[in-house]
Amino acid sequence: MRPVVERDPAEKLRAYSHPERLVTTAWLADHLHDPGLVVAESDEDVLLYETGHIPGAVKIDWLNDLNDAVTRDYVDGEGFALLLSSKGVTRDTTIVFYGDKSNWWAAYALWVASLFGHADARLLDGGRQKWIDEGRPLTTEVPEREPAEYPVVERDDKAIRAFREDVLAHIATRGRLVDVRSPQEYSGELLAMPDYPQEGALRGGHIPGAANVPWKRAANDDGTFKTAGELRAIYEGELGLAHGDDVIAYCRIGERSSHTWFVLSQLLGFPQVRNYDGSWVEWGNLVRVPIERSAGTVRG
Amino acid sequence: MTVGAVPVRLQEVVDEFADLPRELRLEALLDYSRRVPPLPARLEGHRDAMEQVHECQTPFFVASEVADDQRVTLWFDAPPEAPTTRGFAGILAGGLNGATVGEVLATPDGFWTMMGLHEVVSPLRLRGMTAILARVKRQLRVQAGP
Numbered sequence: 119m120r121p122v123v124e125r126d127p128a129e130k131l132r133a134y135s136h137p138e139r140l141v142t143t144a145w146l147a148d149h150l151h152d153p154g155l156v157v158a159e160s161d162e163d164v165l166l167y168e169t170g171h172i173p174g175a176v177k178i179d180w181l182n183d184l185n186d187a188v189t190r191d192y193v194d195g196e197g198f199a200l201l202l203s204s205k206g207v208t209r210d211t212t213i214v215f216y217g218d219k220s221n222w223w224a225a226y227a228l229w230v231a232s233l234f235g236h237a238d239a240r241l242l243d244g245g246r247q248k249w250i251d252e253g254r255p256l257t258t259e260v261p262e263r264e265p266a267e268y269p270v271v272e273r274d275d276k277a278i279r280a281f282r283e284d285v286l287a288h289i290a291t292r293g294r295l296v297d298v299r300s301p302q303e304y305s306g307e308l309l310a311m312p313d314y315p316q317e318g319a320l321r322g323g324h325i326p327g328a329a330n331v332p333w334k335r336a337a338n339d340d341g342t343f344k345t346a347g348e349l350r351a352i353y354e355g356e357l358g359l360a361h362g363d364d365v366i367a368y369c370r371i372g373e374r375s376s377h378t379w380f381v382l383s384q385l386l387g388f389p390q391v392r393n394y395d396g397s398w399v400e401w402g403n404l405v406r407v408p409i410e411r412s413a414g415t416v417r418g
Numbered sequence: 419m420t421v422g423a424v425p426v427r428l429q430e431v432v433d434e435f436a437d438l439p440r441e442l443r444l445e446a447l448l449d450y451s452r453r454v455p456p457l458p459a460r461l462e463g464h465r466d467a468m469e470q471v472h473e474c475q476t477p478f479f480v481a482s483e484v485a486d487d488q489r490v491t492l493w494f495d496a497p498p499e500a501p502t503t504r505g506f507a508g509i510l511a512g513g514l515n516g517a518t519v520g521e522v523l524a525t526p527d528g529f530w531t532m533m534g535l536h537e538v539v540s541p542l543r544l545r546g547m548t549a550i551l552a553r554v555k556r557q558l559r560v561q562a563g564p
Contacts, residue, residue, distance in 0.1 A: 168501070169501050
């Protein structure tokens, strides 16, 4: 019998469309030892976990665990099964993802888990930084978890992952596109985030028709998500997204747009949201695809 | 000056990493993140006396000093919450401190490819390493004068 891990009943979460997708730090602190729950840390800095993590948490490394070593793609069903089995995760396990940088990579890991249809994957609101800021415990002890039997499930990219062909078709049908990068990247003034290396794409600008809503607008300074009301004001009010719109989000390599994908699909309940993980690193290098620019010419 | 020669100590670090299986290289990098020498009092809290490496994704500062015998000492200020970047600093401190100005300037910019680091750390991060070395070299050229 599968142990049922209860939802976090926090009032803030109840206003989201899928409150079961998010947990608060206070709730997690009380449920760390729940049977059927596994906490997984996914960071941009691949060494952060080793310097200290939430007690009992396993590490899922976006670069070494989730990506195929050769092809620019995610692991296949066998690779994913092997990974999760080794972390003691079964198909019924509740996974709570958390990480650095306001959960960019945690949202990305959750999105990849969703490609494999993992049913109960949640994010820790506020991620690693909030946990630390609240003085909650960290450990460097790596848990020894009994390997589990995670089944081999074919990855299904159709529902929540967009490829460049999908984006081209989306432009033709005037589908909604959300560019979640910084305003400077969107305008074409910069090729990467301010203060980051200006490499990776040969052209600057954005996909035609895309609206710019930087991912950060969905987050508070402590890394938590804004309230449902605040999020609706941004995405439905300002941006004018309507429930049922076919939406594609993108950024530079797909991790910041995983954050926005989570906001739109899980917190606001939009039924058709895809993440274009090829993002600007692909689009800005593709020969002859259309680009819009609101700044001067930028060439890499 | 021969371009392409890796200073002896740095070569030892490179070999140490290259000989490790892929899964142990991250552990070795973590080990080096703990070996960044503490800042001397004259630099502690004086980031204005150091140069920020903007290419790194976290606040990261470097200063280089040259002794009368032309030997180089590098100082790094990197936050503990950026262990990967601190690991780079530990590698550069361990591998280049005590080398001569000429030796540091001759170090190949992409020496880290010989360590297999690109197999475990993302390209964006590794550009930070290249950027740190580039700024060190620039500082040394400025100090050496025309």
